[in-house]
Amino acid sequence: MSLDRRALAARIAQDIPEGSYVNLGIGAPTLISDYLPEGAEIILHTENGMLGMGPQPKPGEIDPDLINAGKIPVTELPGAAYFHHADSFAMMRGGHLDFCVLGAFQVSQHGDLANWSTGEPGAIPAVGGAMDLAIGAKQVYVMTDLLTKKGESKLVAECGYPLTGVRCVTRVYTDRAVFDVTPEGFAVIETFDTTVDELSSLTGLTLVDRTSIPEEA
Amino acid sequence: MIDKVRADAADAVSGIEDGSTVMISGFGRAGQPVELIDALIELGPRDLTIVNNNAGNGDVGLARLLANRQVRKIICSFPRQVDSWVFDGLYRAGEIELELVPQGNLAERIRAAGAGIGAFFTPTGFGTPLAEGKETRNIDGTDYVLEYPIRADYALIGGFLADRLGNVVYRKTSRNFGPIMAAAAATSIVQVDEVVEVGALDPEAVVTPGIYVDRVVAVGERPWLEHGVFVGADDAEGHRGTDAGTVAATEGGAA
Structure with missing residues (x-):
């Protein structure tokens, strides 16, 4: 069985240890917060100026001054901190965040990321904080389906879409397998009901098989 | 003064x-x-x-x-x-x-x-379309873009x-x-x-x-505070009573 969005979010949550400072990108990566271990002190950063972000508020308790990067109302946890935008992005760019998890249109075997524009003529471009996150966090994880709706691989030799960041992605979590970006290209470290051979055929890439080697602690 | x-x-x-x-x-x-x-x-x-x-x-x-x-x-x-x-x-x-x-x-x-x-050199955007035409520099092994x-x-x-x-x-x-x-x-x-x-x-x-x-x-005062105390809103625009007629009626009555 390949993993659905929620199962994949739960899988990624397992790899985020207590004590981490984490930025979860807009969209599917936000789901990861639902699966972080109960009671574990993992501090969520939101680009619009907050550490210690909590879940969405109860009905009627929305505070329009308290939103996340997706402009969705959130709450503050005890120990939260607010800061202005230049500080917030200094936290990213300065390498202070342990993890960020982003969506992707494409990831190249060198770790290049394309996730902000398909370059279609007439489309209104919008980049937000994606380029800062991509180059800033210590570990840049991507959460995505392996294939597009048309069946094309999102893991590619070279990105065809406009880049978000160069050689920045460290790991890609997909519905079919988990890949590390290595100097030898993509290394498969875990599969979900598939094989490295099948993944090679789906992606058209030469993949390194590391599925039998236990993950580094 | x-x-x-x-x-x-x-x-x-x-x-x-x-x-x-x-x-x-x-x-x-x-x-x-x-x-x-x-x-x-x-x-x-x-x-x-x-x-x-x-x-x-x-x-x-x-x-x-x-x-x-x-x-x-x-x-x-x-x-x-x-x-x-x-x-x-x-x-x-x-x-x-x-x-x-x-x-x-x-x-x-x-x-x-x-x-x-x-001006300053930033790593953000290097190698992307948003840095096209801008001055770049490699400093201690990292590529940066000059921004004004x-x-x-x-x-x-x-x-x-x-x-x-x-x-x-x-x-x-x-x-x-x-x-x-x-x-x-x-x-x-x-x-x-x-x-x-x-x-x-x-x-x-x-x-x-x-x-x-x-x-x-x-x-x-913003509508989701009352005398400095947070009273909440029903949507991110700060409206209250958007899906509850009773709240709107109460507010109307108080006014």
């Missing part, structure tokens, strides 16, 4: 001329100084360059300024949103110029202006409380671009819920010191 307090929003925005560069704080709707923007619409200067993270939401505030055809160019990081139909229409019709800047570069360019920095400050003639800022000296505190994530824009503009104008006595703000908690602020105006 220093007194930066203006009588109303119209007084606070007076003097903003055609062709001005105006920074507007806010991330989406949070921290957007809607009363100051409404006063700017009323005042009517045209051909403005606006600096904001977004390009307006819905039909109010910045979106209304755009719809009123007062803006020639917008410098922002994320114009396209579910409720950015005003900008979308103008952009598709070729009636507004867009300078798209990665959000952290936008913030740092604004910060640099206020801090007197001539963004200065403004005016900044319109959504604060929470201020005193007549211009010291400002903000509320939660509505702080966002306020402090850096206050420092980056020649004339910084802050709207707050209430102007408090000098000495009422804890000096340890002042976020924007008054040196950066030129004009302050009180616009009344």
Whole structure:
């Protein structure tokens, strides 16, 4: 069985240890917060100026001054901190965040990321904080389906879409397998009901098989 | 005596001329100084360059300024949103110029202006279309792009409380671009819920010191507070009773 969005979010949550400072990108990566271990002190950063972000508020308790990067109302946890935008992005760019998890249109075997524009003529471009996150966090994880709706691989030799960041992605979590970006290209470290051979055929890439080697602690 | 307090929003925005560069704080709707923007619409200067993270939401505030055809160019990081139909229409019709800047570069360019920095090298955007044509440099093994400050003639800022000296505190994530824009503009104008006595703000908690602020105006308490106590809202626009007739009826009765 390949993993659905929620199962994949739960899988990624397992790899985020207590004590981490984490930025979860807009969209599917936000789901990861639902699966972080109960009671574990993992501090969520939101680009619009907050550490210690909590879940969405109860009905009627929305505070329009308290939103996340997706402009969705959130709450503050005890120990939260607010800061202005230049500080917030200094936290990213300065390498202070342990993890960020982003969506992707494409990831190249060198770790290049394309996730902000398909370059279609007439489309209104919008980049937000994606380029800062991509180059800033210590570990840049991507959460995505392996294939597009048309069946094309999102893991590619070279990105065809406009880049978000160069050689920045460290790991890609997909519905079919988990890949590390290595100097030898993509290394498969875990599969979900598939094989490295099948993944090679789906992606058209030469993949390194590391599925039998236990993950580094 | 220093007194930066203006009588109303119209007084606070007076003097903003055609062709001005105006920074507007806010991330989406949070921290957007809607009363100051409404006063700017009323005042009517045209051909403005606006600096904001977004390009307006819905039909109010910045979106209304755009719809009123007062803006020639917008410098922002994320114009396209579910409720950015005003900008979308103008952009598709070729009636507004867009300078798209990665959000952290936008913030740092604004910060640099206020801090007197001539330019800076940032890793953000290197190797992407948004760095095309810009000077780059490899420093100690990392590639950087040269970025220049963004200065403004005016900044319109959504604060929470201020005193007549211009010291400002903000509320939660509505702080966002306020402090850096206050420092980056020649004339910084802050709207707050209430102007408090000098000495009422804890000096340890002042976020924007008054040196950066030129004009302050009180616009009344935001609807999701009552006498400084959080009472909540039913949606992110701050409405109450949007899905509960009883709440609306109670409020109507009280008024």
